Amino acid sequence: MEFRWMVVIYFLQISLSIVSSNMVVNVSLSKQESFRKTNLQKLHAVTSIQSEDGDIIDCVNIYKQPAFDHPTLMDHKIQLYPSNAIKTDAASSTKGKKMSVGRNVDSSRTVMTQLWQRSGSCPKGTIPIRRIQGNHVPNKDKINGYGRKKPTVLHYDEKSNESKMLYLQQINHSLAILHTEGYAYLGAKGDIKVWNPSVESDDEYSTSRVALKSGPYYDYESMESGWAVNPSVYGDRQTRLFVYWTADASKETGCFDLTCPGFVQISNEIALGAAIYPISNPTGLPYQITIYIHKDSATNNWWVQYGERINIGYWPPKLFSALSHHAETVQWGGEVYSSRVGTHPHTGTGMGSGHFADYVSGDSGYVKRMRVLENNLILRFPQWVFSYTDEYDCYDTYYISDYVQDPEFYYGGPGRNPRCP
Numbered sequence: 001m002e003f004r005w006m007v008v009i010y011f012l013q014i015s016l017s018i019v020s021s022n023m024v025v026n027v028s029l030s031k032q033e034s035f036r037k038t039n040l041q042k043l044h045a046v047t048s049i050q051s052e053d054g055d056i057i058d059c060v061n062i063y064k065q066p067a068f069d070h071p072t073l074m075d076h077k078i079q080l081y082p083s084n085a086i087k088t089d090a091a092s093s094t095k096g097k098k099m100s101v102g103r104n105v106d107s108s109r110t111v112m113t114q115l116w117q118r119s120g121s122c123p124k125g126t127i128p129i130r131r132i133q134g135n136h137v138p139n140k141d142k143i144n145g146y147g148r149k150k151p152t153v154l155h156y157d158e159k160s161n162e163s164k165m166l167y168l169q170q171i172n173h174s175l176a177i178l179h180t181e182g183y184a185y186l187g188a189k190g191d192i193k194v195w196n197p198s199v200e201s202d203d204e205y206s207t208s209r210v211a212l213k214s215g216p217y218y219d220y221e222s223m224e225s226g227w228a229v230n231p232s233v234y235g236d237r238q239t240r241l242f243v244y245w246t247a248d249a250s251k252e253t254g255c256f257d258l259t260c261p262g263f264v265q266i267s268n269e270i271a272l273g274a275a276i277y278p279i280s281n282p283t284g285l286p287y288q289i290t291i292y293i294h295k296d297s298a299t300n301n302w303w304v305q306y307g308e309r310i311n312i313g314y315w316p317p318k319l320f321s322a323l324s325h326h327a328e329t330v331q332w333g334g335e336v337y338s339s340r341v342g343t344h345p346h347t348g349t350g351m352g353s354g355h356f357a358d359y360v361s362g363d364s365g366y367v368k369r370m371r372v373l374e375n376n377l378i379l380r381f382p383q384w385v386f387s388y389t390d391e392y393d394c395y396d397t398y399y400i401s402d403y404v405q406d407p408e409f410y411y412g413g414p415g416r417n418p419r420c421p
Helices: 002-039 090-094
Strands: 045-050 056-061 126-130 173-185 187-193 205-214 221-229 240-246 287-295 302-306 310-315 327-337 365-373 378-380 386-389 396-400 408-412
Touching: 045 126, 173 365, 173 396, 173 408, 187 205, 187 327, 205 240, 205 287, 205 365, 221 287, 221 302, 240 310, 287 365, 327 365, 327 408, 386 396, 386 408
Parallel strands: none
Antiparallel strands: 045 056, 056 126, 173 327, 173 386, 187 287, 187 365, 205 221, 205 327, 221 240, 287 302, 302 310, 365 378, 365 408, 396 408
């Protein structure tokens, strides 16, 4: 009889534990949904700045930013500065390479401004958050998926029923990238030329970025940063600085910028999602941004640095599983999303500048000074890379390592064209 009561009490305890756990999850999800409803209109700003391009930048107390609405970050202690001391192995990029003759590999300028900065600045102790305004605030049915990429479903080989390539060949996503793997990566860096490609439909986008990824192909984790033209998130076709993360291949987690809790911002100088200025054009000066994502060896936070000096903020390791340790792959280059990728007619959304890879004039997308960070905490060019494109007739690549001071990667294309009908 005593044994039977012990069994009953045991199962009651389990049931109560499950109910309690579900209540916590429901409360957490409710808080996140509540955050998205309020943040998509206006956060409690210390002050607001009207940008000349129509954006409104709210300066929000750093301790009241969206990140802390994430259920795992409610008691998070902010890290104000990275603790890593990173060295650059200059010789690693040129070892075994022939030096360039008659080429100025440093001819591009690093972009350090955003349009809103012409109209004011956020005080110390606050962070600038771009306000989502007016008709662009999503309705109730779309609010939970707002700011998140569409889930990536892999193409399968009908005969073997196996995926063709890890992280690659994804439905509705077209990549033109330089890819490296084989080590435990703690960071990645690159100089990305800034363009304003044509994006044909409001539900499409074009990005150029540095990305670190880990995990299985069907549920991968990713962190990336660069520039994007993304009407569905930003409401226009300006070129904007972004960060993005996901812990499940964008099925349920992650988002662009601060449109969901997760990324912890530190800088009062840079507004994620704000327009970049100036932009490269074929008849003018070239401009680029420098992006560096790296893991802090003391806290395990993944930092994003912009322009060699500004630490924008970081992703705490609690957001991830595999990426809480290290990244398995690094990618540099472009991505286009459209429901008309791989179909006829193909989308006319451009990648990079909208021109095919052009290493002679440089009038295409490119990434230079590519570096990875490994366990020795030395930034160097990766020991092994390969270039890859889903649709070489629509968006192509060109990797050059000979006769240049440092390897360079060119990519891009117009999408729909006589070769890609």
